[in-house]
Amino acid sequence: MVEINDKYIEKKGATGSKTKEEPAPKNIVVANSIEESSEGIDIADRLKEEKILEADIEKKGDDLEIPIMIQIKNLSKWYGKHKVLKNINLSVKTGEVVVVIGASGSGKSTMLRCINFLEKAQKGIISIDGKEISVKSKKLHLIRQEVGMVFQHFNLFPHRTIMGNVIEGLVKVKGMSSHEAIERGKKMLDKVGMLEKADTYPSMISGGQQQRVAIARALAMEPKVMLFDEPTSALDPELVGDVLLVMKKLAKEGMTMIVVTHEMGFAREVADRVIFVDEGEVIEEGAPNIIFDNAQNPRTKEFLSKIL
Amino acid sequence: MNNWDFSVIPKYFTSFMPYAWMTVQVTVFGLLIGLVLGLGFALLRLSKLKILNYPAKAYIWAIRGTPLLLQLLFIYFGLVTIVVIDKIPAACIALGIHNGAYIAEIFRGSIQSVDRGQREAGLSLGMTSGKIMKNIILPQAFKRAVPPLGNQFIIALKDSSLASAISVGELLLHARQLGSSQYQLMEMLTIAAIYYLFMTTVLTVISNLVEKKLKVSDNKSTI
Ligand SMILES: Nc1ncnc2c1ncn2[C@@H]1O[C@H](COP(=O)(O)OP(=O)(O)OP(=O)(O)O)[C@@H](O)[C@H]1O
Ligand SMILES: [Mg+2]
Numbered sequence: 001m002v003e004i005n006d007k008y009i010e011k012k013g014a015t016g017s018k019t020k021e022e023p024a025p026k027n028i029v030v031a032n033s034i035e036e037s038s039e040g041i042d043i044a045d046r047l048k049e050e051k052i053l054e055a056d057i058e059k060k061g062d063d064l065e066i067p068i069m070i071q072i073k074n075l076s077k078w079y080g081k082h083k084v085l086k087n088i089n090l091s092v093k094t095g096e097v098v099v100v101i102g103a104s105g106s107g108k109s110t111m112l113r114c115i116n117f118l119e120k121a122q123k124g125i126i127s128i129d130g131k132e133i134s135v136k137s138k139k140l141h142l143i144r145q146e147v148g149m150v151f152q153h154f155n156l157f158p159h160r161t162i163m164g165n166v167i168e169g170l171v172k173v174k175g176m177s178s179h180e181a182i183e184r185g186k187k188m189l190d191k192v193g194m195l196e197k198a199d200t201y202p203s204m205i206s207g208g209q210q211q212r213v214a215i216a217r218a219l220a221m222e223p224k225v226m227l228f229d230e231p232t233s234a235l236d237p238e239l240v241g242d243v244l245l246v247m248k249k250l251a252k253e254g255m256t257m258i259v260v261t262h263e264m265g266f267a268r269e270v271a272d273r274v275i276f277v278d279e280g281e282v283i284e285e286g287a288p289n290i291i292f293d294n295a296q297n298p299r300t301k302e303f304l305s306k307i308l
Numbered sequence: 309m310n311n312w313d314f315s316v317i318p319k320y321f322t323s324f325m326p327y328a329w330m331t332v333q334v335t336v337f338g339l340l341i342g343l344v345l346g347l348g349f350a351l352l353r354l355s356k357l358k359i360l361n362y363p364a365k366a367y368i369w370a371i372r373g374t375p376l377l378l379q380l381l382f383i384y385f386g387l388v389t390i391v392v393i394d395k396i397p398a399a400c401i402a403l404g405i406h407n408g409a410y411i412a413e414i415f416r417g418s419i420q421s422v423d424r425g426q427r428e429a430g431l432s433l434g435m436t437s438g439k440i441m442k443n444i445i446l447p448q449a450f451k452r453a454v455p456p457l458g459n460q461f462i463i464a465l466k467d468s469s470l471a472s473a474i475s476v477g478e479l480l481l482h483a484r485q486l487g488s489s490q491y492q493l494m495e496m497l498t499i500a501a502i503y504y505l506f507m508t509t510v511l512t513v514i515s516n517l518v519e520k521k522l523k524v525s526d527n528k529s530t531i
Contacts, residue, residue: 116431118431141431141435142434144431144432144433144434145433145434147432148432149428153425155423155426155428155429157429157444158448159447159451168433168444169435172435172439173433173435173439214429217429217433218432218433221433
């Protein structure tokens with residue numbers, strides 16, 4: 001029942017070698033990007049290019065019209081007496097890719113986890129796609145359907161097959177029939193190059209493969225945003241590339257993404273904006289080349305000198 | 309008494325059958341009650357609502373802190389004053405309540421041993437806590453509970469012999485009655501021992517098989 005898909009392998013090279021398009025028009029292709037199957041990619045790519053051309057013409061500086069997907073205002077979070085987030089302000093536009101960097105313990109994960117309410121901040125406002133969401137809401141599970149998350153340690157369900165992992169949310173949360181869910185699951189697995197392994201279990205595949213399945217699992221829910229918390233830092237170096245490739249592809253398709261990572265190459269290539277967090281504060285932010293080559297804040301410089 | 313005659317064993321062996329069957333029945337019903345109570349109290353014990361923790365803690369504390377024989381007598385004679393209850397269901401209930409406390413602790417441990425990333429992954433897919441427990445946590449927790457549960461089942465089987473104290477016609481009662489009426493207690497106890505050993509061995513084998521099978525489905529890297 002698993003179709004072997006060598007198309008993906010050819011594609012992989014092709015997608016990887018392309019340079020990144022302008023970030024601004026991404027929002028335009030966001031809508032149907034998730035549904036693409038491998039057969040659909042060529043068409044989708046063509047459509048995308050056309051739209052990008054249109055968008056380029058329309059663009060002319062009216063960035064303001066791109067809707068804001070995530071808006072964080074004055075977010076503060078304490079663990080006991082320890083204040084780990086201090087008045088964070090951040091807004092992420094639809095289709096934007098934001099990379100968050102910062103030292104260990106600076107609060108990057110906490111910030112990300114506040115956005116899908118895995119952690120609840122004591123102060124501040126979080127809005128997703130224009131809707132302000134209270135941490136006290138009884139419907140946080142509905143909000144979380146719209147915010148995909150990829151974890152450092154993948155967190156696949158070991159008792160489910162690869163396909164079972166991808167359709168879990170579709171069947172148990174969206175109430176989709178298993179037939180329909182499997183159809184979508186195939187598309188998602190194909191997208192991350194893991195369709196071949198649909199019937200195996202997580203323990204039988206490599207970390208990099210597990211992470212790609214975890215991405216497919218999150219994508220299957222058709223989230224509006226994807227959060228990545230150090231998605232490659234638990235991987236052997238040789239497995240990092242495949243995961244980053246999938247993420248690049250996703251970014252190109254217009255997914256709104258917030259990525260905590262130490263992969264500076266990825267940040268440079270894919271990020272629209274880099275945010276440096278230190279001791280729970282956003283110290284500096286800007287385009288990747290500005291942050292990496294011309295940081296203003298001494299703390300940013302110090303951090304970068306250690307890591308680059 | 310020092311003239312043991314084990315040659316009588318074959319003669320009496322089959323007469324133990326119905327009593328062994330009673331042992332099995334009391335054990336099985338007791339364990340069924342114990343599993344239900346165990347899961348229920350484990351979930352209460354782990355609930356975020358503190359008010360729900362206390363009854364579970366109290367139950368586990370009281371049951372683990374008193375002997376099964378006492379509980380058995382307490383339930384049988386205590387219940388008899390309220391409702392008419394036969395000694396066999398009383399024995400099943402007592403064994404169930406007793407094992408429930410131990411099984412609750414087994415489930416609690418196995419539920420807690422499931423990585424919290426599993427819950428977070430479920431949450432991030434938009435699942436509610438209830439769905440996560442049912443579809444993600446419990447299936448994994450049950451697998452981990454198999455070895456300690458197997459062990460608890462064996463203990464329960466042996467403990468069912470205490471039901472003889474309220475004259476439930478199970479293996480040990482029969483052995484003792486037959487032994488004293490025939491003046492061949494050692495021989496009859498030997499027969500009972502053979503039955504018990506047979507049954508506990510079967511349980512051990514089953515538990516090992518199940519454990520092995522679950523391991524394979526969870527970690528197929530051997531194939
Ligand atoms: N559950 C918790 N309880 C108490 N303190 C916590 C908890 N989680 C995180 N912290 C503290 O909050 C601070 C920020 O942690 P966080 O995990 O967000 O950092 P990070 O930037 O993601 O670090 P890393 O790069 O190591 O992942 C740290 O000082 C950490 O010790
Ligand atoms: Mg972190």
